Amino acid sequence: MKSQSSIFTPVLIVGCVIILVNFAIRASFGVFQIPIAAEFNWMRSEFSLAIAIQNLAWGIGQPIFGAMAEKISDRKAIIAGAMIYAAGLVLSSFAVTPEAHQMLEILVGFGIAGTGFGVILAVVGRASSDKNRSMSLAIATAAGSAGQIVGAPTAELLLSFMPWQNVFIVFAAAILAVLMLLPFMRTPQMASKAELEQSLGQVLNGAFKDPTYTFIFLGFFSCGYQLAFITAHFPAFVTEMCGPILSGGALHAAGITTTSALGALAIALIGVANIGGTLFAGWLGNRYSKKYLLAGIYTARTIIAILFIVNPITPISVIIFSVAMGSLWLATVPLTSGLVAHIYGLRYMGTLYGIVFFSHQLGSFLGVWLGGRMYDIYGSYTAVWWVGIGVGAFSAIIHLPIKERKLERPLAAKLFIFPNKLRGSGETPN
Numbered sequence: 001m002k003s004q005s006s007i008f009t010p011v012l013i014v015g016c017v018i019i020l021v022n023f024a025i026r027a028s029f030g031v032f033q034i035p036i037a038a039e040f041n042w043m044r045s046e047f048s049l050a051i052a053i054q055n056l057a058w059g060i061g062q063p064i065f066g067a068m069a070e071k072i073s074d075r076k077a078i079i080a081g082a083m084i085y086a087a088g089l090v091l092s093s094f095a096v097t098p099e100a101h102q103m104l105e106i107l108v109g110f111g112i113a114g115t116g117f118g119v120i121l122a123v124v125g126r127a128s129s130d131k132n133r134s135m136s137l138a139i140a141t142a143a144g145s146a147g148q149i150v151g152a153p154t155a156e157l158l159l160s161f162m163p164w165q166n167v168f169i170v171f172a173a174a175i176l177a178v179l180m181l182l183p184f185m186r187t188p189q190m191a192s193k194a195e196l197e198q199s200l201g202q203v204l205n206g207a208f209k210d211p212t213y214t215f216i217f218l219g220f221f222s223c224g225y226q227l228a229f230i231t232a233h234f235p236a237f238v239t240e241m242c243g244p245i246l247s248g249g250a251l252h253a254a255g256i257t258t259t260s261a262l263g264a265l266a267i268a269l270i271g272v273a274n275i276g277g278t279l280f281a282g283w284l285g286n287r288y289s290k291k292y293l294l295a296g297i298y299t300a301r302t303i304i305a306i307l308f309i310v311n312p313i314t315p316i317s318v319i320i321f322s323v324a325m326g327s328l329w330l331a332t333v334p335l336t337s338g339l340v341a342h343i344y345g346l347r348y349m350g351t352l353y354g355i356v357f358f359s360h361q362l363g364s365f366l367g368v369w370l371g372g373r374m375y376d377i378y379g380s381y382t383a384v385w386w387v388g389i390g391v392g393a394f395s396a397i398i399h400l401p402i403k404e405r406k407l408e409r410p411l412a413a414k415l416f417i418f419p420n421k422l423r424g425s426g427e428t429p430n
Contacts (some may be wrong), residue, residue: 007132007135009127009128010184010185010186011123011127011184011185011186012127012128012136012139014184014185015124015140015143017143018078018120018181019141019147020146020150021147021174021175021178022112022144022175023116023143023146023151024148024151025147025171025174026112026147027151028151028155030051031152031155032159035159035163035164036101040096046101047098047101048368049102049369050098050101051232051368052368052369053102053109054105054108055224055228055365056361056365057107057109057113058109058110058112058116058364059109059113059357059358059360059362060109060113060358060361061109061113061114062113062117062354062355062357062358063351063354063358064110064354065118065354066119066349066351066352067200067350069119069122070350074119074123074185077119078120078182079179079182080114081110081111081112081119082111082176083111083176085107085108085111085112086176087107087172088104088106088109088110089108089169090168092104092108093168111175115175115178118353118357119350121334121337121349122349122353123350124140125137126346126349131286133338134282134285134338135279135285136282137282137333137337138279138282138283141334142278149268149275152267203344203347203352206344212343212402213352213356215398215399215401216336216339216340218359218394218395218398219294219298219336219394219395219398220356220357220359220360220363220395221359221360222388222391222395223363224360224363225367225387225388225391226305226363226367226388227329227367228363228365229367229384229388230270231267232368233371233372235260235264235266235267237263238259238266238313239258239259239260239262242263242313243312243314244259245258245262249315251315262318265322266319269319269322271326271329272326273323273324273326274327274329277326277327277328277329278330278334280327281297281334281335282334282335285335289404290339290342291399291400291402294335294339294395297328297331297332298332298393298395298399300328302389302396304321304324305385305388305392306389309386309389336353339404340356342404344406363391367388
């Protein structure tokens with residue numbers, strides 16, 4: 001099989017656009033919390049629960065859309081995801097009760113799954129050569145980071161001259177518009193003949209019996225917990241706990257005069273640092289053991305969080321933490337997805353990574369919900385930080401026993417592929 005020499009293929013470019021639009025919309029939902037709550041007099045916890053439900057639905061939908069892509073085609077799965085995403089946004093624009101909004105976030109979550117990492121990274125992975133795969137996955141992941149950077153400001157701009165309901169409809173049109181690029185997403189078959197002959201059941205059975213797959217699944221939980229907690233609650237944490245911004249300093253001169261503004265800046269800094277960190281992780285993934293890189297990332301996250309929380313919270317410490325944590329933010333995604341592809345093959349990468357990603361989204365649900373719940377109980381986020389530190393250390397440890405080698409194909413697959421050779425030689429397959 002001839003490998004592709006160029007990393008920037010049409011598949012990668014289109015995949016980046018789809019993920020960018022997907023994450024730009026998803027990352028903007030926090031902006032709507034105040035206008036929606038103010039219009040209907042909802043409690044903040046009611047909107048937060050809607051976002052938590054969205055994260056959980058995203059996790060549940062990921063392996064479903066991964067399997068759909070592998071059974072009926074990538075394009076049809078992406079089209080279905082975009083249609084569901086748009087329907088969820090349009091219907092949400094008519095929601096007038098918290099319960100209705102929360103239920104409709106299930107549609108939005110499934111739409112994110114159909115146009116997000118699970119499906120797109122599987123397509124990009126299959127269309128990339130072994131040499132370029134890790135970096136291609138990193139570039140597609142970084143596109144999601146770019147979407148996180150532009151999503152909230154775009155929503156703020158649109159809200160300045162139209163109601164939030166209309167912004168939801170504009171976003172629905174945007175996710176449908178990317179479907180026009182699908183004709184350019186032609187994926188050559190990069191899976192081996194042996195992988196093509198295996199059924200999904202055989203691959204899942206082999207993965208579920210393999211302790212390595214369990215380690216990857218459990219290890220991804222803390223990533224979702226940490227990211228969701230920080231995204232949802234860090235601005236409020238900074239607003240309440242950070243020391244004052246002194247007049248005459250660089251931040252004050254730049255227009256960051258309140259801790260509230262600093263909290264918003266922190267999320268933006270995380271997004272910017274995330275792009276560089278993710279690309280660097282992809283570069284390293286082509287050269288070094290992915291399991292050790294992942295263990296190192298989770299160890300670094302744990303150390304950074306401990307140093308941040310045990311010291312006084314100052315504007316400088318917030319900026320340092322944001323840049324440091326941002327550089328490790330989504331660096332786990334290309335390494336985790338690349339590890340799944342390397343061990344279990346490309347044929348059912350979407351389904352296998354989707355199941356692993358469900359663990360990530362369980363963590364996301366708990367990070368968002370537990371953050372608000374424990375704050376209500378204790379009046380601070382300290383306990384939630386330490387839970388995040390604990391699960392981060394657990395993830396660093398559990399990646400170490402992973403066996404980073406290709407899983408042996410079932411005997412049935414070998415017999416099916418090489419029956420004549422085996423029968424003619426009288427050999428017994430290994």
